[in-house]
Amino acid sequence: MQYRKLGNTGLKISELSFGSWITFHNQADVDKTYDMMKAAFDAGVNFFDNAEAYALGKSEEIMGEAIKRLGWRRGSYLVSTKLYWGLHDTPLENNTLNRKYLLEGIAGSLQRMNLDYVDLLYCHRADSDTPIEETVWAMHNIIERGQALYWGTSEWEADQILEAIDIADRRNLHKPVVEQPVYNLFQRHRFAGNYHAVYKGKGYGSTTWSPLASGLLTGKYIDGVPEQSRAALPSMAWLKDELIDEAANERVRALLPLAKDMGATLAQFALAWCLQNKSVSSVLTGASRVEQVHENMKALQFVDKFTPDLMAEIDRITGA
Ligand code: NDP
Numbered sequence: 001m002q003y004r005k006l007g008n009t010g011l012k013i014s015e016l017s018f019g020s021w022i023t024f025h026n027q028a029d030v031d032k033t034y035d036m037m038k039a040a041f042d043a044g045v046n047f048f049d050n051a052e053a054y055a056l057g058k059s060e061e062i063m064g065e066a067i068k069r070l071g072w073r074r075g076s077y078l079v080s081t082k083l084y085w086g087l088h089d090t091p092l093e094n095n096t097l098n099r100k101y102l103l104e105g106i107a108g109s110l111q112r113m114n115l116d117y118v119d120l121l122y123c124h125r126a127d128s129d130t131p132i133e134e135t136v137w138a139m140h141n142i143i144e145r146g147q148a149l150y151w152g153t154s155e156w157e158a159d160q161i162l163e164a165i166d167i168a169d170r171r172n173l174h175k176p177v178v179e180q181p182v183y184n185l186f187q188r189h190r191f192a193g194n195y196h197a198v199y200k201g202k203g204y205g206s207t208t209w210s211p212l213a214s215g216l217l218t219g220k221y222i223d224g225v226p227e228q229s230r231a232a233l234p235s236m237a238w239l240k241d242e243l244i245d246e247a248a249n250e251r252v253r254a255l256l257p258l259a260k261d262m263g264a265t266l267a268q269f270a271l272a273w274c275l276q277n278k279s280v281s282s283v284l285t286g287a288s289r290v291e292q293v294h295e296n297m298k299a300l301q302f303v304d305k306f307t308p309d310l311m312a313e314i315d316r317i318t319g320a
Pocket of ligand 1: 124211212220
């Protein structure tokens, strides 16, 4: 495993990390979670990602139980959660980053995870109804209380991140240090345009999500929907059309020989490609079974195999 600096912080984060969206509770119980987290940690992963909204809190409970059983030294790994959607459908607690919700939300997450603090706390989305200043103050207070060590954003517009940093700088508050954006061969918009001012200009870190576009970039949907797959889950019906989209799968098919020439599986190729971007601090992987973790961790051996000609060919195929 290689480690990168998480933006301007002093943290060294593993190039590949491991997250729990969809999988924990829906596809993995505590035993399976234990096996997958152990496989990732043994491969050098030091960051495990979660969110209050994942399986409505159950994902946090499962990760907390697995961490307890794994018995790792707390100093040796990073764990995160994210707040925004809320667990209760009331105007105070739903789709919000208001101070009350954030302070109560972090307390609930820590209880479910059985942890004293999370290392990273993300605002899972931006909230146009709450002044950014209120959110910055709340996150600062959460850090001062020791419930989180650093805070970040997820899927925020570049200008919103710059505003939060500016407010924190002016008030001498803990500022956000990391964004969690979608990033894969087919979805690159969160590193384009004004994000340059965020990553290069401010030294913001990034932990990127859905590097395999939910499995599309493994090639598993070229011939339809495999039984044990994300697209086969009834709860993921909203995503299925994207995963079986013919044009997208044609592009996936065209990438296959490039991966084969490298000696990589398409999943390994797609993961290693994400790490060509030096503004990426860590690529958040996901898995529904331990074999996928083993396969994905081997992506690291291909990171230095992407020549300029190959990058150009990839861009031609993906239409980037
Ligand atoms: P991916 O795009 O990598 O998709 C992971 C899924 O692809 C797995 O669960 C598995 O699904 C399938 N898969 C993975 N590896 C392989 C393999 N080698 N061969 C075949 N199939 C494979 O990542 P996720 O979408 O899961 O996102 C990763 C993490 O990012 C999440 O866990 C979460 O922590 C974070 N995230 C953050 C978001 C945010 O808004 N901040 C949003 C989404 C994710 P299956 O076997 O069921 O087909």
